[in-house]
Amino acid sequence: MGLFSELKKELSGVGKQFKEDAKKTSAEFKKDIKKSNNQFASEIQEIKDDSKRRSKDLNDHIEKTKKKLATDIEHIKSDYREKEKEQRRPKVKIEVINGDAVLGYEGYKYEMIQFNVGEVQFKVKGEIQNETFALLNFERSENIKKSALDVAGWTFAGNMFFGKAGALAGGLGAQTGKDKSTAALFLVNKGTKKKVMLIIKCDSKTLEKLSSFTLSQDEIEEKQPKTYDKYEQLEKVAKLKEQGILTDEEFKREKDKILNT
Known part of the structure:
Protein backbone atom coordinates (compact mmCIF):
# COMPACT_ATOMS: atom_id res chain seq x y z
CA MET A 1 0.00 0.00 0.00
CA GLY A 2 2.84 2.37 0.85
CA LEU A 3 4.54 1.54 -2.43
CA PHE A 4 1.40 2.33 -4.41
CA SER A 5 0.97 5.64 -2.61
CA GLU A 6 4.53 6.48 -3.19
CA LEU A 7 4.23 5.60 -6.87
CA LYS A 8 1.03 7.61 -7.15
CA LYS A 9 2.68 10.57 -5.50
CA GLU A 10 5.64 10.30 -7.85
CA LEU A 11 3.36 10.08 -10.87
CA SER A 12 1.43 13.06 -9.60
CA GLY A 13 4.67 15.03 -9.40
CA VAL A 14 5.62 13.95 -12.88
CA GLY A 15 2.21 14.93 -14.18
CA LYS A 16 2.44 18.28 -12.51
CA GLN A 17 5.91 18.85 -13.94
CA PHE A 18 4.67 17.77 -17.37
CA LYS A 19 1.81 20.23 -17.17
CA GLU A 20 4.15 23.03 -16.14
CA ASP A 21 6.59 22.10 -18.88
CA ALA A 22 3.73 21.87 -21.40
CA LYS A 23 2.40 25.23 -20.23
CA LYS A 24 5.83 26.76 -20.49
CA THR A 25 6.41 25.19 -23.88
CA SER A 26 3.01 26.39 -25.06
CA ALA A 27 3.75 29.92 -23.88
CA GLU A 28 7.12 29.91 -25.63
CA PHE A 29 5.51 28.43 -28.72
CA LYS A 30 2.86 31.14 -28.70
CA LYS A 31 5.53 33.74 -28.21
CA ASP A 32 7.52 32.33 -31.09
CA ILE A 33 4.39 32.17 -33.22
CA LYS A 34 3.58 35.79 -32.40
CA LYS A 35 7.12 36.83 -33.13
CA SER A 36 7.04 34.91 -36.40
CA ASN A 37 3.70 36.46 -37.28
CA ASN A 38 5.02 39.93 -36.54
CA GLN A 39 8.14 39.26 -38.57
CA PHE A 40 6.05 37.79 -41.36
CA ALA A 41 3.68 40.78 -41.26
CA SER A 42 6.68 43.12 -41.36
CA GLU A 43 8.14 41.25 -44.32
CA ILE A 44 4.74 41.30 -46.04
CA GLN A 45 4.51 45.06 -45.43
CA GLU A 46 8.01 45.53 -46.83
CA ILE A 47 7.02 43.51 -49.87
CA LYS A 48 3.88 45.61 -50.24
CA ASP A 49 5.83 48.85 -49.82
CA ASP A 50 8.46 47.68 -52.27
CA SER A 51 5.76 46.58 -54.69
CA LYS A 52 4.08 49.97 -54.29
CA ARG A 53 7.37 51.76 -54.95
CA ARG A 54 8.06 49.54 -57.94
CA SER A 55 4.54 50.13 -59.21
CA LYS A 56 4.98 53.91 -58.82
CA ASP A 57 8.36 53.78 -60.56
CA LEU A 58 6.83 51.67 -63.31
CA ASN A 59 3.91 54.08 -63.71
CA ASP A 60 6.30 57.04 -63.74
CA HIS A 61 8.42 55.28 -66.35
CA ILE A 62 5.31 54.49 -68.39
CA GLU A 63 4.18 58.14 -68.21
CA LYS A 64 7.63 59.39 -69.19
CA THR A 65 7.72 56.87 -72.03
CA LYS A 66 4.26 57.98 -73.17
CA LYS A 67 5.29 61.65 -73.10
CA LYS A 68 8.55 60.90 -74.92
CA LEU A 69 6.70 58.76 -77.44
CA ALA A 70 4.11 61.53 -77.96
CA THR A 71 6.93 64.08 -78.43
CA ASP A 72 8.76 61.77 -80.84
CA ILE A 73 5.56 61.18 -82.80
CA GLU A 74 4.95 64.95 -82.97
CA HIS A 75 8.51 65.48 -84.19
CA ILE A 76 8.04 62.76 -86.80
CA LYS A 77 4.75 64.35 -87.89
CA SER A 78 6.40 67.78 -87.99
CA ASP A 79 9.33 66.42 -90.02
CA TYR A 80 6.90 64.65 -92.34
CA ARG A 81 4.84 67.81 -92.79
CA GLU A 82 8.02 69.80 -93.42
CA LYS A 83 9.26 67.22 -95.95
CA GLU A 84 5.83 67.15 -97.58
CA LYS A 85 5.87 70.94 -97.69
CA GLU A 86 9.42 70.82 -99.06
CA GLN A 87 8.31 68.43 -101.80
CA ARG A 88 5.42 70.70 -102.77
Whole structure:
Protein backbone atom coordinates (compact mmCIF):
# COMPACT_ATOMS: atom_id res chain seq x y z
CA MET A 1 0.00 0.00 0.00
CA GLY A 2 2.84 2.37 0.85
CA LEU A 3 4.54 1.54 -2.43
CA PHE A 4 1.40 2.33 -4.41
CA SER A 5 0.97 5.64 -2.61
CA GLU A 6 4.53 6.48 -3.19
CA LEU A 7 4.23 5.60 -6.87
CA LYS A 8 1.03 7.61 -7.15
CA LYS A 9 2.68 10.57 -5.50
CA GLU A 10 5.64 10.30 -7.85
CA LEU A 11 3.36 10.08 -10.87
CA SER A 12 1.43 13.06 -9.60
CA GLY A 13 4.67 15.03 -9.40
CA VAL A 14 5.62 13.95 -12.88
CA GLY A 15 2.21 14.93 -14.18
CA LYS A 16 2.44 18.28 -12.51
CA GLN A 17 5.91 18.85 -13.94
CA PHE A 18 4.67 17.77 -17.37
CA LYS A 19 1.81 20.23 -17.17
CA GLU A 20 4.15 23.03 -16.14
CA ASP A 21 6.59 22.10 -18.88
CA ALA A 22 3.73 21.87 -21.40
CA LYS A 23 2.40 25.23 -20.23
CA LYS A 24 5.83 26.76 -20.49
CA THR A 25 6.41 25.19 -23.88
CA SER A 26 3.01 26.39 -25.06
CA ALA A 27 3.75 29.92 -23.88
CA GLU A 28 7.12 29.91 -25.63
CA PHE A 29 5.51 28.43 -28.72
CA LYS A 30 2.86 31.14 -28.70
CA LYS A 31 5.53 33.74 -28.21
CA ASP A 32 7.52 32.33 -31.09
CA ILE A 33 4.39 32.17 -33.22
CA LYS A 34 3.58 35.79 -32.40
CA LYS A 35 7.12 36.83 -33.13
CA SER A 36 7.04 34.91 -36.40
CA ASN A 37 3.70 36.46 -37.28
CA ASN A 38 5.02 39.93 -36.54
CA GLN A 39 8.14 39.26 -38.57
CA PHE A 40 6.05 37.79 -41.36
CA ALA A 41 3.68 40.78 -41.26
CA SER A 42 6.68 43.12 -41.36
CA GLU A 43 8.14 41.25 -44.32
CA ILE A 44 4.74 41.30 -46.04
CA GLN A 45 4.51 45.06 -45.43
CA GLU A 46 8.01 45.53 -46.83
CA ILE A 47 7.02 43.51 -49.87
CA LYS A 48 3.88 45.61 -50.24
CA ASP A 49 5.83 48.85 -49.82
CA ASP A 50 8.46 47.68 -52.27
CA SER A 51 5.76 46.58 -54.69
CA LYS A 52 4.08 49.97 -54.29
CA ARG A 53 7.37 51.76 -54.95
CA ARG A 54 8.06 49.54 -57.94
CA SER A 55 4.54 50.13 -59.21
CA LYS A 56 4.98 53.91 -58.82
CA ASP A 57 8.36 53.78 -60.56
CA LEU A 58 6.83 51.67 -63.31
CA ASN A 59 3.91 54.08 -63.71
CA ASP A 60 6.30 57.04 -63.74
CA HIS A 61 8.42 55.28 -66.35
CA ILE A 62 5.31 54.49 -68.39
CA GLU A 63 4.18 58.14 -68.21
CA LYS A 64 7.63 59.39 -69.19
CA THR A 65 7.72 56.87 -72.03
CA LYS A 66 4.26 57.98 -73.17
CA LYS A 67 5.29 61.65 -73.10
CA LYS A 68 8.55 60.90 -74.92
CA LEU A 69 6.70 58.76 -77.44
CA ALA A 70 4.11 61.53 -77.96
CA THR A 71 6.93 64.08 -78.43
CA ASP A 72 8.76 61.77 -80.84
CA ILE A 73 5.56 61.18 -82.80
CA GLU A 74 4.95 64.95 -82.97
CA HIS A 75 8.51 65.48 -84.19
CA ILE A 76 8.04 62.76 -86.80
CA LYS A 77 4.75 64.35 -87.89
CA SER A 78 6.40 67.78 -87.99
CA ASP A 79 9.33 66.42 -90.02
CA TYR A 80 6.90 64.65 -92.34
CA ARG A 81 4.84 67.81 -92.79
CA GLU A 82 8.02 69.80 -93.42
CA LYS A 83 9.26 67.22 -95.95
CA GLU A 84 5.83 67.15 -97.58
CA LYS A 85 5.87 70.94 -97.69
CA GLU A 86 9.42 70.82 -99.06
CA GLN A 87 8.31 68.43 -101.80
CA ARG A 88 5.42 70.70 -102.77
CA ARG A 89 7.59 73.83 -102.62
CA PRO A 90 8.47 75.15 -106.11
CA LYS A 91 12.13 74.54 -106.88
CA VAL A 92 14.28 74.10 -109.93
CA LYS A 93 17.93 73.33 -110.61
CA ILE A 94 19.48 75.92 -112.89
CA GLU A 95 22.73 76.35 -114.78
CA VAL A 96 23.64 80.02 -115.14
CA ILE A 97 25.21 81.11 -118.43
CA ASN A 98 25.43 84.81 -117.61
CA GLY A 99 24.92 86.74 -114.37
CA ASP A 100 26.42 84.33 -111.82
CA ALA A 101 29.12 86.88 -110.96
CA VAL A 102 26.42 89.30 -109.80
CA LEU A 103 25.11 86.73 -107.33
CA GLY A 104 28.62 86.07 -106.04
CA TYR A 105 27.98 82.41 -105.25
CA GLU A 106 30.47 79.63 -105.83
CA GLY A 107 30.08 77.91 -109.19
CA TYR A 108 27.27 78.41 -111.66
CA LYS A 109 24.89 75.54 -110.89
CA TYR A 110 22.32 76.27 -108.19
CA GLU A 111 18.89 75.26 -107.01
CA MET A 112 16.30 78.03 -106.89
CA ILE A 113 13.63 77.49 -104.22
CA GLN A 114 10.48 79.46 -103.40
CA PHE A 115 9.85 79.56 -99.66
CA ASN A 116 7.44 82.51 -99.77
CA VAL A 117 5.11 83.82 -102.46
CA GLY A 118 6.99 85.90 -105.01
CA GLU A 119 10.36 85.31 -103.32
CA VAL A 120 13.18 82.89 -104.05
CA GLN A 121 16.43 81.78 -102.46
CA PHE A 122 19.32 79.81 -103.87
CA LYS A 123 20.78 76.57 -102.59
CA VAL A 124 24.48 76.28 -103.36
CA LYS A 125 26.21 72.96 -102.72
CA GLY A 126 23.44 71.88 -100.34
CA GLU A 127 23.38 75.13 -98.33
CA ILE A 128 20.53 77.66 -98.48
CA GLN A 129 21.98 81.15 -99.00
CA ASN A 130 20.78 84.03 -96.83
CA GLU A 131 19.85 86.42 -99.64
CA THR A 132 16.19 86.58 -100.64
CA PHE A 133 15.19 87.75 -104.12
CA ALA A 134 11.89 88.97 -105.52
CA LEU A 135 11.13 86.96 -108.67
CA LEU A 136 9.66 89.52 -111.05
CA ASN A 137 9.51 87.45 -114.22
CA PHE A 138 11.18 84.88 -116.43
CA GLU A 139 11.15 84.67 -120.21
CA ARG A 140 12.41 82.15 -122.74
CA SER A 141 15.05 83.69 -124.99
CA GLU A 142 13.08 82.80 -128.11
CA ASN A 143 10.24 84.97 -126.83
CA ILE A 144 12.23 87.99 -125.73
CA LYS A 145 12.35 89.55 -129.17
CA LYS A 146 8.62 89.06 -129.54
CA SER A 147 7.95 90.61 -126.14
CA ALA A 148 10.75 93.17 -126.34
CA LEU A 149 8.47 96.00 -125.33
CA ASP A 150 7.45 94.21 -122.14
CA VAL A 151 11.06 93.43 -121.33
CA ALA A 152 11.97 96.97 -122.33
CA GLY A 153 9.63 98.19 -119.62
CA TRP A 154 12.24 96.80 -117.26
CA THR A 155 15.37 97.60 -119.21
CA PHE A 156 15.22 100.91 -120.97
CA ALA A 157 11.76 102.47 -121.17
CA GLY A 158 9.69 104.08 -118.44
CA ASN A 159 11.40 103.48 -115.09
CA MET A 160 14.69 102.15 -116.49
CA PHE A 161 14.30 99.08 -114.29
CA PHE A 162 17.40 97.15 -115.26
CA GLY A 163 19.50 100.13 -116.25
CA LYS A 164 21.31 100.10 -119.57
CA ALA A 165 19.49 98.62 -122.52
CA GLY A 166 22.67 96.87 -123.60
CA ALA A 167 22.49 94.63 -120.53
CA LEU A 168 19.68 92.62 -122.07
CA ALA A 169 21.28 92.28 -125.46
CA GLY A 170 24.70 91.66 -123.96
CA GLY A 171 23.35 88.92 -121.74
CA LEU A 172 21.54 87.14 -124.52
CA GLY A 173 23.90 87.98 -127.37
CA ALA A 174 23.24 86.38 -130.72
CA GLN A 175 20.89 83.89 -129.10
CA THR A 176 18.12 86.49 -128.80
CA GLY A 177 14.97 85.44 -130.59
CA LYS A 178 16.53 82.15 -131.72
CA ASP A 179 17.62 80.00 -128.80
CA LYS A 180 14.87 77.84 -127.32
CA SER A 181 17.19 76.42 -124.67
CA THR A 182 17.87 79.56 -122.62
CA ALA A 183 15.80 81.93 -120.50
CA ALA A 184 16.21 85.17 -118.58
CA LEU A 185 15.30 85.45 -114.90
CA PHE A 186 14.56 88.94 -113.60
CA LEU A 187 15.25 89.28 -109.87
CA VAL A 188 15.69 91.96 -107.22
CA ASN A 189 17.71 91.38 -104.04
CA LYS A 190 15.24 92.12 -101.21
CA GLY A 191 18.01 93.35 -98.94
CA THR A 192 20.19 95.47 -101.21
CA LYS A 193 17.49 96.26 -103.85
CA LYS A 194 20.08 95.31 -106.44
CA LYS A 195 18.62 94.19 -109.77
CA VAL A 196 19.83 90.89 -111.14
CA MET A 197 19.22 89.33 -114.54
CA LEU A 198 20.32 85.71 -114.94
CA ILE A 199 20.59 83.94 -118.27
CA ILE A 200 20.10 80.23 -117.65
CA LYS A 201 19.87 77.04 -119.64
CA CYS A 202 16.18 76.26 -120.01
CA ASP A 203 14.77 73.10 -121.55
CA SER A 204 11.09 72.18 -121.46
CA LYS A 205 11.47 70.47 -118.07
CA THR A 206 13.10 73.56 -116.54
CA LEU A 207 10.42 75.79 -118.06
CA GLU A 208 7.70 73.59 -116.61
CA LYS A 209 9.24 73.88 -113.15
CA LEU A 210 9.69 77.64 -113.51
CA SER A 211 5.99 77.88 -114.36
CA SER A 212 5.14 76.57 -110.88
CA PHE A 213 6.78 79.61 -109.26
CA THR A 214 4.64 82.54 -108.16
CA LEU A 215 5.88 85.91 -109.40
CA SER A 216 6.32 88.85 -107.05
CA GLN A 217 3.41 91.29 -106.97
CA ASP A 218 5.43 93.99 -105.24
CA GLU A 219 5.91 97.15 -107.25
CA ILE A 220 9.43 98.46 -107.11
CA GLU A 221 9.37 102.20 -107.15
CA GLU A 222 12.16 103.87 -109.05
CA LYS A 223 12.43 107.63 -109.03
CA GLN A 224 13.12 109.21 -112.39
CA PRO A 225 16.29 111.28 -112.62
CA LYS A 226 15.68 115.00 -112.73
CA THR A 227 17.59 115.30 -116.01
CA TYR A 228 16.24 112.92 -118.58
CA ASP A 229 18.63 112.60 -121.52
CA LYS A 230 16.45 111.86 -124.53
CA TYR A 231 19.40 111.53 -126.85
CA GLU A 232 20.98 108.90 -124.64
CA GLN A 233 17.71 106.97 -124.61
CA LEU A 234 17.42 107.25 -128.39
CA GLU A 235 20.93 105.91 -128.74
CA LYS A 236 20.07 102.92 -126.57
CA VAL A 237 16.92 102.20 -128.57
CA ALA A 238 18.90 102.45 -131.80
CA LYS A 239 21.43 99.93 -130.51
CA LEU A 240 18.63 97.50 -129.67
CA LYS A 241 17.29 97.90 -133.20
CA GLU A 242 20.75 97.25 -134.64
CA GLN A 243 21.09 94.11 -132.53
CA GLY A 244 17.77 92.82 -133.84
CA ILE A 245 15.91 92.98 -130.55
CA LEU A 246 13.47 95.63 -131.81
CA THR A 247 11.65 95.61 -135.14
CA ASP A 248 11.31 98.82 -137.17
CA GLU A 249 7.80 99.30 -135.87
CA GLU A 250 8.83 98.73 -132.25
CA PHE A 251 11.81 101.09 -132.68
CA LYS A 252 9.56 103.84 -134.08
CA ARG A 253 7.07 103.38 -131.22
CA GLU A 254 9.81 103.59 -128.58
CA LYS A 255 11.44 106.57 -130.32
CA ASP A 256 8.12 108.45 -130.37
CA LYS A 257 7.57 107.62 -126.72
CA ILE A 258 10.99 109.05 -125.76
CA LEU A 259 10.57 112.19 -127.85
CA ASN A 260 7.12 112.85 -126.40
CA THR A 261 8.23 112.40 -122.78
